Amino acid sequence: MSLGPGRSARAIGIDAGNCFDRPPTGVAVYARNLTTELARSHPDQPFVWHLRSNRYLRSFRSRLPRNVTRRLGEGFPGHPAVGRVALFHGLNQRLPPPSDTLMVATFHDLFAMTGDYSTRGFRERFAKLAVETARRANHIVAISEHTARLVEELLGCPRAKVTVVHHGVEALDAPAQTETRSTLEDLNITPPFVLHMGTIQARKNVGRLVEAFEAAGAGRQLVLAGSIGYGGPDILSRIERSPARSRIRLPGHVGDKVRSCLYRSAECLLFPSLDEGFGLPVVEAMASGLPVITSDASALPEVAGDAALLVDPLDVDAIADSLGRVLASAALRAQLTAKGLKRAKAFTWRRCADETWAAYQRLLEA
Numbered sequence: 001m002s003l004g005p006g007r008s009a010r011a012i013g014i015d016a017g018n019c020f021d022r023p024p025t026g027v028a029v030y031a032r033n034l035t036t037e038l039a040r041s042h043p044d045q046p047f048v049w050h051l052r053s054n055r056y057l058r059s060f061r062s063r064l065p066r067n068v069t070r071r072l073g074e075g076f077p078g079h080p081a082v083g084r085v086a087l088f089h090g091l092n093q094r095l096p097p098p099s100d101t102l103m104v105a106t107f108h109d110l111f112a113m114t115g116d117y118s119t120r121g122f123r124e125r126f127a128k129l130a131v132e133t134a135r136r137a138n139h140i141v142a143i144s145e146h147t148a149r150l151v152e153e154l155l156g157c158p159r160a161k162v163t164v165v166h167h168g169v170e171a172l173d174a175p176a177q178t179e180t181r182s183t184l185e186d187l188n189i190t191p192p193f194v195l196h197m198g199t200i201q202a203r204k205n206v207g208r209l210v211e212a213f214e215a216a217g218a219g220r221q222l223v224l225a226g227s228i229g230y231g232g233p234d235i236l237s238r239i240e241r242s243p244a245r246s247r248i249r250l251p252g253h254v255g256d257k258v259r260s261c262l263y264r265s266a267e268c269l270l271f272p273s274l275d276e277g278f279g280l281p282v283v284e285a286m287a288s289g290l291p292v293i294t295s296d297a298s299a300l301p302e303v304a305g306d307a308a309l310l311v312d313p314l315d316v317d318a319i320a321d322s323l324g325r326v327l328a329s330a331a332l333r334a335q336l337t338a339k340g341l342k343r344a345k346a347f348t349w350r351r352c353a354d355e356t357w358a359a360y361q362r363l364l365e366a
Contacts, residue, residue: 011069012038012360013088015096016049020058023227023253026280027108030143030167031091037168037353039065048085050096087138087360095133102363105137109277110150117203117275118230131155139363141165141356143278146299163359166303168349169283172260183261187251193221194323195266195290197259197281198273200236200250201229205274205295205313207238212319213270214244216327225262227253263288268326268333271295272313279303283347286340291333293322307343308336 016035021028039047047068051059056072064070087102088095095103111117112126134140134155140162142148148162175183184190194217198204206224213222222244228236239248254262263269269285271294279300285292292308294300301310309322326332 010084010086011046011048013048013050013085013101014038015088015090015092015094017051017055018092019049020051020055020062022058026167026278027092029170029280030106030108033168033170033349034091034352034356035068036065037349038357039068041350041353042357043067050088086364089141089356089360090133090137093133094129095136098136102138103136104139104141104359104363105133106141106143107134107147107151107277108143109147109275110154111203111275111277113154114150115203115275117201137161139163139359141359143167144299144302146302147277163355165352165355165359166347167278167280167283168352169280169287169344169347170256170349172256172263172284172288174264175257175261179257180261180265183258184265187223187249187258189223189249189251189262189265190221191265192219192267192327193223193249193265194327195262195269195285196222196224196271197226197262197269197285198271199226199229200224200232202231202235203229203274205272206235208313208316208319209270209272210235210239210242210244210248211316212272212323213248214242215316215320216324217244217247220267220327221247221249223249223251223262223266225251225254225259259284260288263290266290268293268323268336270319270323271300272311272319273298273300274313276300276303282308283344287344287347289337289341291326291336292340293319293326305343307339 014035018028018031019035049068049070051070059070089104091106093107095105112123134157140151142151142162142164145164148164151157151162152159196209200206263285268291271281273295275298277299282292282294282304294304294308295313296310297313311318311322
C-alpha cells in the first residue's frame with residue numbers, strides 16, 4: 001500500500017505515549033501492538049512517534065523499529081521541529097492542537113459518560129475532551145461496534161465517520177510446568193481456582209462477582225488479579241467481610257508471565273463487567289484455552305460471540321448459576337475451551353493494523 005501520489009515519503013504521526021505506560025493498561029497493549037505492527041507491515045513508510053517528556057525518556061529503554069522516529073510531545077503536527085506529516089493518529093481519545101493536518105482518533109470507551117465509574121471531576125473533563133476530539137477528528141477508529149454506537153449517540157458523530165477495528169490478542173508464551181508451580185506457590189494460589197483478570201473497581205462488578213463466588217465456588221480459590229481502581233476500597237472491605245475470605249487471593253497487577261500462568265491454571269475466567277469498550281481479558285483467556293463466563297452487556301457479547309457463557313451482570317444468582325455449571329461440568333469446560341480457541345484466532349494485531357491502515361488510505365484518498 002502507498003499513501004497516494006506525492007504522499008509516500010511523508011510520515012505518519014502517532015501519539016504513542018501509551019506504548020510505554022507502567023503498568024500497561026488495555027490502551028497500552030493496543031498502542032504497543034498496533035504501532036509495532038504498522039511499522040513492521042509497512043517498512044518503507046516513515047512513522048513519527050510523539051511522546052510527552054516522561055514517556056520520551058522511558059522509550060529509550062526499548063528498541064524502536066527502524067522506520068520509526070521519536071519526538072517530544074511538543075512537536076505535534078505543525079510544530080517546526082517535526083515538519084509536515086501525512087496524517088496524525090491519536091491512540092487514546094485525544095488530539096494535539098488544531099492544525100491543517102488530517103486527524104484520526106481512536107475511541108476505546110465512553111463509560112465515563114454512561115455510569116458512575118469515576119469521580120465527577122474526571123467525568124466532566126473526559127466528556128469535554130471526548131466531544132472536542134470527536135468534533136475535530138477527520139476520522140474515528142472505534143474498537144467495537146458498541147463504542148461506535150456510543151460515539152454516534154453521545155458525541156453526535158456521523159456513523160460514516162467511524163471505522164470499527166477490533167483489538168488483537170497477544171500471544172502469551174506457555175510457561176513450563178515447574179515455572180507455573182513455582183509462580184502459584186509464591187502467590188499462595190492452589191488449584192482449582194476461579195480467575196478474574198482486571199482492575200478491582202466498581203465498573204468491573206467485582207462486588208457481585210465475589211457474592212456469586214460465595215454461592216458457587218465451594219472448595220476453590222478465587223484469584224482477583226489486578227490493581228485497585230475507582231470504588232476499590234469498598235470492594236476490598238466487602239472481600240474482608242466475605243465468608244470465603246480465606247479462599248480469595250489478591251496478587252495485584254501481574255505481568256505477562258504470571259498472567260499466562262494464571263490463564264493456563266484456572267478452571268475458568270469470571271468476567272461479569274458492567275461496561276467494556278472491548279474486553280481484552282476475554283480474548284486473552286480464550287487464546288490460552290480457558291473457559292469464559294462474561295456479561296451480556298456493552299461490547300462483551302460482540303467480542304465473545306458464542307464462545308462464552310453470557311450472564312446478566314446485575315443478577316448475582318445468574319452469575320452464580322453459570323459459575324456452578326462450568327465448575328461442575330468438564331464437558332462444558334471442554335466445549336467452551338474449543339470454541340474460545342477458535343474465536344480468539346479472529347483477533348490478530350496484523351488484522352488490526354491492516355484495517356487501521358485501510359482507514360488511513362480512505363481518508364488520504366478522499
